[in-house]
Amino acid sequence: MNKTGFVYIMTNKSRSTLYIGVTNDLCRRINEHKKHLVSDSFTDRYNLEYCIYYEEFPYFELAIQREKELKKWNRQKKECLINKNNPEWKEVVTEKGFVRTAKSFSDQVRELLGNSFQKNEIPPSGRNDSFEDIEEGEL
DSSP states (O other): OOOOEEEEEEEOTTOOOEEEEEESOHHHHHHHHHTTOSTTSHHHHTTOOEEEEEEEESSHHHHHHHHHHHHHSOHHHHHHHHHHHOTTOOOOEETTEEOOOOOOHHHHHHHHHOTTSOTTOOOGGGOOOOOTTSOGGGO
């Protein structure tokens, strides 16, 4: 049976150290890091408790490949990857779950439709400006 996989990046409060890991259960693994369940591990020694980046893969093998790729990158390239997706380096996964940012409904719709439409503009295919199809008694 193929399991999904996650690659994640952890850091400490001062953002001085990065750790790249792979798991099939991201929230459980973050909990293990936060509670320092594996004593004297790299994340324990450097107090890495903040998950600031993750990628999800449909197959665990793909996650392992990506982890190996990211571990070869230099610090600057890793920071660019994080900054592209999380410029404030906020925690994106905790032991309780994935952190979601609050967005207004209109922002969510705009995101789904893309930025090709002006603010407050309804796409032409969604308009019903024509009254030709309405029977006289329906008005």
